[in-house]
Amino acid sequence: MRRFDMRKKATSLRWLVFAVAGLLPNIVQAASTSDWNTLLERMAERNAIGDEVALSKWDTGKPVLDPAREAAVLEAVKGKAATHGLDPDDAAKIFAGLIESNKLVQYELLSEWRVRGVAPNGKRPELAALRVHLDQLEGELLQAFSQTAALRARKDCPVSLAHAVGDFAQSHSLDAIHKMALVRSVGDLCK
Template sequence: MTLHLKLCLALSATLLASAAEAASTPATLAPLLGTIDERLAIADQVALSKWDSHKPVEDRQREREVIAAAVTQAPTYKLTAEAVEAFFAAQIEANKLVQYARLSDWHLQGKAPDFPRPDLVGQIRPQLDQLQKRLLQQLADFTPYRTDPQCPQWLAQATHDGRKEPLRQLALVRATAELCVFKG
């Protein structure tokens, strides 16, 4: 067998193994990550609202309300209160990460972008509430895979996208930090 043929066979085997591994990623992961990313996109709008109102990013009372509402709904989705609390705390932290970065950039530039400003209470929060329901269902759908030893690898592959803005990629990594759990 020639060296060229051996290299082609080795490369083919590697590609097949990678394809098989990618194929074994649960179908429930992509929709969950898509909704998480959708929620992160709203962080820019929240940051604009905070810029205009001069309110701090940190709003512990609102964070407690969001988490409590999600925890209350946990039994409907057959999720534990602890899992829901950790998951939504991670969503909030990821969202704040984006807000802090955007506000810092705008302070450096001396102005925020000239984008339409949706109302935080009347428009943005209802969007977040709708996303919360989808996230709960998608978290429930993904739950059987959370203890799989491959879970961290699936997340790493799914969240490391070179086409994504570095801040959004980092926020997505933070938002998914509570997804994989290990039974010890």
Template sequence: MPLLRNALTCSLLALVSHIATAAEAPAPVQSLRPLLTTLNERLNIGDLVALTKWDSGKPIQDSPREAQVIASARTLAGEHKLDPEDVAQLIAAQMEANKLVQYGLLAQWQAAGHAPDTPRPDLAKQIRPQLDELQNRLLRQYADVAPYRRDPNCPVWLAKARQGLTHDALHDLALTRATGELCIRAAGV
């Protein structure tokens, strides 16, 4: 009987410990929200990039710059204990989402015959340094959500965390694109 009582006591202690640990861990939606807020901030900078492209007439697609950004992200992946390929995919998704915003805004402005009359920051001196800083923050936050990426509930948590972040349909679609590969589905699902 003492052996059975010890086994039950150990099992009960393990269960209580597990519950206490789970209670201390932040909820998945709360863990995803900082990352999604940063991704949304990055998309909003896309509005400024679109203004500079409107003014300069330069194309939105900038393959050499994209390759440089992805290479830099791969290098930083190790500092955050992240897989360089996962990081490359994440950053590529951010750039695709950002271009979606830029193409959408340019189309709106072309239809209207003008862009908004707002201050234009310098792309190289002001906008790109902001994007570089956001990339570092993004990688830290991406590392924080790594434990949730394979959970079957990840898409639901992601949808809840995305709610209310954007201000229009274009940015909502772009944020959906930016987060498209965050959750990893099990094979055959």
């Protein structure tokens, strides 16, 4: 009779394992790559502004590196972070990555144009107007960071985010420069 009880317990245990396994996908569901889309769209938009900033700097001869502007942006981000439920230092770290990715775009494009000896033709943006656009994006990015806080805290964040970046780059036909800039942009997102 004891042997029968053990079989019965083993069968019950198997059913319990199957039942729990069936529920796990609902409990511990992997993040969808689309969960990152709003954030990636804002980041890609910010990187694309790097194209216009590079044109402006081509025309004016101003350097890409602007430590005073970068410091001002990071201080502004720290000041606004709490209103979005973010740690100021964490927000500044993420924005520092965004600044680096934007500079990456600028350096790459300026290098290409120097090799060719000419920049693209077209409307020439004013750097001041571009900075206004960048400042407007700041709040949208902080909101997107806030909305993805739970995703960024997950253990699978690096893998989920890498897949999301790959999917986003492909679906938006990002060229190599802008894909690399997006990869750099997300470099410090996961906690």
